[in-house]
Amino acid sequence: MKNWKIFISLSFLMCLVFGAQTVALAEQQKDEEEFKAGEVIIEHVLDSYDWHLFSWKGHAVTINLPIIAISEGRFYTFSTKHLHDGNTYVTTNKKTGEPMTFAIPGEGQYKGKVVILGKDGTRIRPLDISITKNVMALFISSTLIIVLFYLVMKAYQKRGEKAPKGLQSLFEWLIVYVRDDIARKAISENKVDRYLPYLVTVFFFIIINNILGLIPIFPFGANITGNIAVTAVLAMFTFFITNLLGNKEYYKDIFNTPGVPWFLKYPLPLMPIIETVGCFTKPFVLAVRLFANITAGHIVVLGFISSIFIVAKVSLMGGVGMSVFSLILAIFVDCIELLVAYIQAYVFTLLSALYFGMASKEHHH
């Protein structure tokens, strides 16, 4: 009960700070000739090479993150600060010894991405494993998750069979929830233990990243679970675990589906094709759902905030009125986002559990 109160009050505080900071971010856009809400929103949702903290006296205070590029098997590491405002970074090609120019183009196919400028003005995209804002945020949240799990593990070791306390009770509640209401409902009893560690990890990874994404202040606030790469990796894990741990009957269902007329399997293997495609669409849908839900939430909140400035362009008083209205709406949407943060973690875990259950169940014809 006490935990819940703290949780709810923290969430409200989060929403307020988020609202305030978004106003500040938008303020910096004010000076520009035209306020393009769409661009601003997409920029905030996307990844970047530096981490913009806040604006101070017209200057953006940012953390310059390292760029790591691999070209022709050689590593090139340098700070993002060299590439600010369309600057180029010149270094020597470690293979040929010739000068090599890195840049971030502001337009074209590789807009906003690190490229190597060729002599004839061509842009070559190196293998880019830079520590971007999202990567940095991912490291922070992953470390946080590991630390939290470590603390909970220690608590269990210390308290033994005694009733849980503090953080341990929060984790226990969620772990037992994942076990009893997700895993045990979808997977046959004797197989649950095999899949449970993954389901617990995925649930906590998504819910923690979702919530951290809603906290607008550094070092949180990056749109991690709203990035297709993150959800794709999570879905890939689910895909591999489903198919690598699938039993004989699961594969029989795919390649020789029982209860289907023979002409659907031979000479044209229609059913096997459909079933195989199904294997890939399932994780694809998982990835898209999580990505779309979280990104949509961020876009809606940013949209409400942006509307303040769109109205303010027309009339100052309207902007003031709009800001109150928009803030209330943005806070409201943020609260919904908290709900979504949980729901999406639940849905991803539940669907993963269902796929595991399907791949491991024993048929009794």
Add this chain to the structure above:
Amino acid sequence: MELISPDIGFLFWMTLAFGIVFFFVARFAFPVINKMLKQREEKITEALEKAERTHAEMEKLQANNEILLQQAREEREKMLNEARLSSEQIIEEAKAKASQEANRMIDSAKETIENEYKAAVTEIKNEIANISIKVAEKILQEELSKNDKQMDYINKIIKEYDNK
């Protein structure tokens, strides 16, 4: 389009980061947590079962007590009945004995009276006979000399008396 096309670099880092988290949780944290959860659950289940068992035993004991109590009550009832019966019997017997004794006493009294009576009669008879003899003697002494007729008469009277 950038929004929906996964970035290779980020894919790489994400796989690494999530892999590490997954490894840590699955290899170290979760087994400990799961073990403790299971142990605690087992303990709770055990405790509940034990409580259930104890409760059942208590109920059985109570039922036994009830039966014992019932038996004791029945026993008491029986004993009371028996006591009542035996006391009645004793009274009855005493009464019978008393009346028997009374009868016996009455009988013996009657017998005594009879015997006394008989003895008294005999004594009276003897006395009367003696008196008669004395009377007769006197009469005889005075009258026998007088006449024979009188003598006959006396004899006749004695005979009559005897026959009585």
